[in-house]
Amino acid sequence: MRYFEVTLKATSCNETVNDVLSAFLGEIGFESFVEEADGLKAYIQEPLFDETALKETIASLPIENVTISYTFELIEDKDWNEEWEKNYFQPIAIDNRCVIHSSFHKDVPRAEYDILINPQMAFGTGHHETTSLILEQLLDAELQGKSLLDMGCGTSILAILAAMRGANPITAIDIDTWCVENSKENILLNNISNISVELGDADSLKGKGPFDIVIANINRNILLRDMESYTACMVKGSEIFMSGFYVDDIPLIQKKAESLGLEFVSYKEKNNWAVVRFIMK
Numbered sequence: 001m002r003y004f005e006v007t008l009k010a011t012s013c014n015e016t017v018n019d020v021l022s023a024f025l026g027e028i029g030f031e032s033f034v035e036e037a038d039g040l041k042a043y044i045q046e047p048l049f050d051e052t053a054l055k056e057t058i059a060s061l062p063i064e065n066v067t068i069s070y071t072f073e074l075i076e077d078k079d080w081n082e083e084w085e086k087n088y089f090q091p092i093a094i095d096n097r098c099v100i101h102s103s104f105h106k107d108v109p110r111a112e113y114d115i116l117i118n119p120q121m122a123f124g125t126g127h128h129e130t131t132s133l134i135l136e137q138l139l140d141a142e143l144q145g146k147s148l149l150d151m152g153c154g155t156s157i158l159a160i161l162a163a164m165r166g167a168n169p170i171t172a173i174d175i176d177t178w179c180v181e182n183s184k185e186n187i188l189l190n191n192i193s194n195i196s197v198e199l200g201d202a203d204s205l206k207g208k209g210p211f212d213i214v215i216a217n218i219n220r221n222i223l224l225r226d227m228e229s230y231t232a233c234m235v236k237g238s239e240i241f242m243s244g245f246y247v248d249d250i251p252l253i254q255k256k257a258e259s260l261g262l263e264f265v266s267y268k269e270k271n272n273w274a275v276v277r278f279i280m281k
């Protein structure tokens with residue numbers, strides 16, 4: 001998947017301006033943000049970019065005496081993680097029970113669950129709050145023999161831990177071909193044989209399931225749009241874990257979930273990112 005990189009500069013930039021800007025851009029589909037001294041870089045999937053919506057969003061920002069200018073470019077697919085992976089990706093431990101590392105790491109601490117991830121261009125090493133929040137949920141949940149769907153699987157890190165904890169069978173789906181390829185590679189690296197990986201989005205769920213557990217770490221707008229397709233693959237007692245949004249977004253997510261017959265179970269947060277757990281009534 002190619003992304004547009006939009007560089008936004010504010011005449012007066014501070015944390016509040018960046019927070020408001022990223023919250024509003026999140027509403028029109030921007031997925032990730034990098035703070036800069038004088039503004040933000042914001043990233044959105046190529047098909048979702050709409051310059052008119054961007055202009056309207058900037059015009060509607062509730063911040064006074066600040067002018068925002070922007071430039072944008074389509075960035076070519078490249079191995080975004082390569083440098084980071086070589087230089088910064090350190091093994092990470094979740095709840096002292098699960099360690100995630102790459103094949104080049106030496107002296108990896110021992111843990112009950114040892115996950116090998118070579119992420120390349122896919123998202124999901126356990127370092128992002130949303131990934132680690134769902135990993136923690138999976139460590140606590142009863143997964144033995146349960147069928148599971150990992151929607152927006154990235155590296156398939158979540159599906160791999162679920163398989164190690166006994167979930168079976170597992171379907172992992174991502175809209176991005178790089179993620180599908182990388183998932184297959186990581187699944188092989190971890191000697192897992194019960195995860196089927198597919199390229200697709202919510203439309204590819206028709207006729208699948210029912211799943212006992214659904215996990216989806218994507219973003220607020222995609223979850224709101226596609227949750228109905230996820231719940232169509234669930235039955236009474238099925239659970240869903242969702243992340244990829246902020247604590248402030250929980251009421252919106254909860255309202256949508258409840259309209260689809262889900263009951264709120266719990267939430268957890270880390271640095272303002274949230275994971276929520278619902279059960280089908």
Ligand SMILES: C[S@@+](CC[C@H](N)C(=O)[O-])C[C@H]1O[C@@H](n2cnc3c(N)ncnc32)[C@H](O)[C@@H]1O
Binds near residue numbers: 126202
């Ligand atoms: C935040 S990453 C999560 C990756 C991994 N599951 C994790 O927890 O680290 C979101 C993933 O969702 C995928 N994605 C984005 N839109 C999607 C859609 N409509 N349907 C399925 N996957 C999607 C992206 O390609 C990306 O790999």
